[in-house]
Amino acid sequence: MILYVLKDRADYSILIEKLNENSASFKILNLYGKNLILAWPDQNVKGIIDNSIEMAVEVKKSYVLAGNDWKKQPTVVNVKDVEIGSKKVIVAAGPCAVENEEQVLTTAKAVKRAGASLLRGGAYKPRTSPYSFQGLGEEGVKILRRVGDEVGLPIVTEIMDTRDSNIFSQYVDMIQIGARNAQNFSLLKEVGKLGKPVLLKRGMGNTVEEWLQAAEYILLEGNGNTVLCERGIRTFEKSTRFTLDIGGMVAAKLMTHLPICADPSHPAGKRELVHSLALAAVAAGADMLLIEVHPHPEKALSDSEQQLTPESFEVLMNRIRTLARALGRDA
Amino acid sequence: MILYVLKDRADYSILIEKLNENSASFKILNLYGKNLILAWPDQNVKGIIDNSIEMAVEVKKSYVLAGNDWKKQPTVVNVKDVEIGSKKVIVAAGPCAVENEEQVLTTAKAVKRAGASLLRGGAYKPRTSPYSFQGLGEEGVKILRRVGDEVGLPIVTEIMDTRDSNIFSQYVDMIQIGARNAQNFSLLKEVGKLGKPVLLKRGMGNTVEEWLQAAEYILLEGNGNTVLCERGIRTFEKSTRFTLDIGGMVAAKLMTHLPICADPSHPAGKRELVHSLALAAVAAGADMLLIEVHPHPEKALSDSEQQLTPESFEVLMNRIRTLARALGRDA
Amino acid sequence: MILYVLKDRADYSILIEKLNENSASFKILNLYGKNLILAWPDQNVKGIIDNSIEMAVEVKKSYVLAGNDWKKQPTVVNVKDVEIGSKKVIVAAGPCAVENEEQVLTTAKAVKRAGASLLRGGAYKPRTSPYSFQGLGEEGVKILRRVGDEVGLPIVTEIMDTRDSNIFSQYVDMIQIGARNAQNFSLLKEVGKLGKPVLLKRGMGNTVEEWLQAAEYILLEGNGNTVLCERGIRTFEKSTRFTLDIGGMVAAKLMTHLPICADPSHPAGKRELVHSLALAAVAAGADMLLIEVHPHPEKALSDSEQQLTPESFEVLMNRIRTLARALGRDA
Amino acid sequence: MILYVLKDRADYSILIEKLNENSASFKILNLYGKNLILAWPDQNVKGIIDNSIEMAVEVKKSYVLAGNDWKKQPTVVNVKDVEIGSKKVIVAAGPCAVENEEQVLTTAKAVKRAGASLLRGGAYKPRTSPYSFQGLGEEGVKILRRVGDEVGLPIVTEIMDTRDSNIFSQYVDMIQIGARNAQNFSLLKEVGKLGKPVLLKRGMGNTVEEWLQAAEYILLEGNGNTVLCERGIRTFEKSTRFTLDIGGMVAAKLMTHLPICADPSHPAGKRELVHSLALAAVAAGADMLLIEVHPHPEKALSDSEQQLTPESFEVLMNRIRTLARALGRDA
Incomplete structure (x- = not known):
């Protein structure tokens, strides 16, 4: 080709x-x-x-559009007025799952105050067990929209079904493809067609090359507003929930012009590890971070072990900012 | 619960x-x-x-319906008159991808003659690269249907999108969920609702427990006609395409009442390995095998390296039959 | 070269x-x-x-002597009068660890009666934890020697330290290199120099290619009496202790002239899985099996979960024999 | 216990x-x-x-001495006047393999000038292939000793055989146990007895818990001067040589009082990645870094792809220093 x-x-x-x-x-x-x-x-x-x-x-690779052979200049993805892939390290924060409007509002205000630029939260939840909380669905998306507007933060949330594309098109600023749908090619094509900014997680069993090929499905529909998100891979090590592949993230940065995000919450599995993984990702060159914050993590309906309190998040934001500046960036 | x-x-x-x-x-x-x-x-x-x-x-596990705490007796899944999970080791065979009617017909006749009980073939193809052959889609499903009817073999083929459920409901005897959609929970719920027999592949990055939880999504919709299919997991070893997890398959058999299938073609990656992996799976207790056969593997539009010729498949069927009988089964 | x-x-x-x-x-x-x-x-x-x-x-590969470019004919390794790599599938059986003479003698008699050809048992034990039973050392080797002579079975046991080579040279018929020393190159060279038959386990984190390169270290010292032993690799799956890599074992058989052994006990971790993994390995072409048997597994000082009773081992030997014959071999 | x-x-x-x-x-x-x-x-x-x-x-864990249940205060390991585990991030740098005195001397002067505190270099080389350069052995150790003394840097180098303990006892300041001997328990006990500072690499197939258990073998001989070194684990990802497990390193820090080192060179495999991985490790809390530097990487007898030039190393040291200070440390 x-x-x-x-x-x-x-x-x-x-x-x-x-x-x-x-x-x-x-x-x-x-x-x-x-x-x-x-x-x-x-x-x-x-x-x-x-x-x-x-x-x-x-074209010898199968990720030509996502690759940087033809486009040396890093891509900046705009989510409303937020620039991902520019000097500032962008932080998206919010609860794992949208539980109710108050929870989201409290969190949104806190993370905005601490310096987050985007509000994250799961409405449609891909849960390993069918008996786990499956999310509020469309109602959850609308809560995010209302809170995002009230607080003044663009919102990012996950799509799970091609049949929901209208809802996402109408209400959401940045559409997340989760790790479990990282090779759901029908869904990738669909979000490609929607044209909205996409946050594409790497599948827990996918190579860096397969991650870029997944992005290629989106770009091939004419949607270049794609941010790649490393969230940990499956390995034999069990002291963490997943192995955050910092090396794979850096390797990807050398192969693509797209901005790269890291999710330190899911691989950590435990609150104590989130700070260190977030700082490591920024030091390694991440353009964006996706961090779970909950007003009362111990009462959360999902991932209670790994969500930060607003107070801990504020401390982390300060550390990220100091680190980013030492690296010639900002946060 | x-x-x-x-x-x-x-x-x-x-x-x-x-x-x-x-x-x-x-x-x-x-x-x-x-x-x-x-x-x-x-x-x-x-x-x-x-x-x-x-x-x-x-219920302490999250796969209670798929688990065998409540149902000790192995489940037999009927696909038309084919019984999966009974004494006979069932073989589904056919091309990786449906390319045209003649290709499918030639293959179907050959595999039926050699002793296959089901015709497999991909119409909607989940391809890692968007530049690879994406399958014939609905037309491919119809080809399979016509050939299956002509030759007298029930057909099994993969669904990729919830929006295609009508086509599968109308034309297909057994619906396959591929490894890349093994945790596409919207799709799992949808095939659960269709009620048709399901062949559920294990995701390449999924644990045995997650595989059973995926099945639970289907059973929870009232569809117990589910066969689990091991097709190899992602490991560091690269002399094979994936690592066929025979031990995980055996462990699953101890945890579930559902029948278990093995796909020796995808992990092999190379034709020379398919026979040995197929025999190993039968020796370890597989109830079903899913094997790729193509009249001219070297000309195949996908997976040309791992598809067997009809001649080689016939040899393999004879070896499987001998082995199955030595184990007190049949094939 | x-x-x-x-x-x-x-x-x-x-x-x-x-x-x-x-x-x-x-x-x-x-x-x-x-x-x-x-x-x-x-x-x-x-x-x-x-x-x-x-x-x-x-020479383009780094395992030229272990590879089959120059030697097409499979190698038969003789341990006294036992031929490994010939028509008969050879079974080495015995306790995980040598605990005392009576335990070894009881086991040896039972496994010989059931059809084992070699007596295995650990004297020097590589234990992950320093607080686990470390084996009887030299005294354990001597127990094995006495029992082997009394019962009429050649013995295979593991070496851990180059400084012990005299003991192994004097008392042992086949020297095992364990998974944890699979890339202890000093030890590989040392057993190469001893010239005695070697059972070389694959490291739990080693590729098939690295396994053959480890064998190359032994052959390069002029010792061609090397049997390769697959014992499971490290993967994310935890329903088994290790993932027995049947595919890697078959791939290795295509690359080498050396005989291949499988150890179904260590990857199983649980007694219930040992039979199925043993049968799968034989079906896939293993020339030898290494199986842990203990007169009272529940009282064993190590690996109590995975050792078979003599009764269960006898049942397994009968199944192996039936299977081997169906495959045109013997056991 | x-x-x-x-x-x-x-x-x-x-x-x-x-x-x-x-x-x-x-x-x-x-x-x-x-x-x-x-x-x-x-x-x-x-x-x-x-x-x-x-x-x-x-004691419920099998790494009680290495664990921090009994010793909350972080351990500082002294290698001559260098303090590992204190405020300053310590960098050990030097060639992968000692090739000749001039090469080592040139490198040593350059890395000292740039701010390294220790001189590293391989004399006994554990090479996957027996046909790769196996190192200069004892002569290499002596070269390191002479250069270390001349330049004023303590030396760290790898031991491979218990029989070499006298040489290491006499000439070496810090003894490295390599990844391939990470569970060579005879060697662990031997360096425990020597009492000299030890740099203990994690095996490529070992869990964090097994790494701490390996350290326990050393501490149990009364040698508490042990530094743990993460160097990348085996995973399915192949865009890097190994996956640097930053999360596992952070998890280990929560479990032990021992200082932790990271080796960014081996997992990188490629020069371009070394800087980012080094910075990530420092941001995540590493107390020490081990970095390969060669005056002419392209001519190196081993690992030519991943060794830094002295110029690139100097740039990296400046970046590490800036980062360490932003984190309240020094380098």
């Missing part, structure tokens, strides 16, 4: 003609303000030149 | 009254011809006795 | 001269009755021809 | 009498200036009280 990056405002009708003459297949996209054409198979495409082409990239 | 297994044809209206009086929540199910009531929370349920109750099981 | 397999009884002095003239380094070995010369670096060796050379193999 | 921490200078002869009267077994140790008695079995020990006892700790 060849990726043609076209010159700005160039007329590419002649190029299309040439592709047709050579019986090549192709797909036209617009990403980051650039017109792109993916064309294949190689033998029908090789040698084609045209005035409209700024750069032709031979 | 408490699981009440009710006496056959017993009137349980008084039990419901008692549960209501105690402000208990409950869910009524019918599984394997038995009326069941799940009731919670414990403090509101404990001590309730009623004439309609045959057995009360205190 | 080039491996020269020399003609039988050929004078290779001229070849040595040529190597010296080209300033090549080389190492002369005798393995399986063949004279071999390993010579390097490539640029100094390429092009050298000599009458004494039967075959010249360019 | 019970651990008695005795009062300073207390006469414990009466306690010993009481233990003997109760037929208890016991072991007397002196660690960190404290007299300790380990006594067992529980039923013979429980209830014993004595004036000499400052604290009695019931």
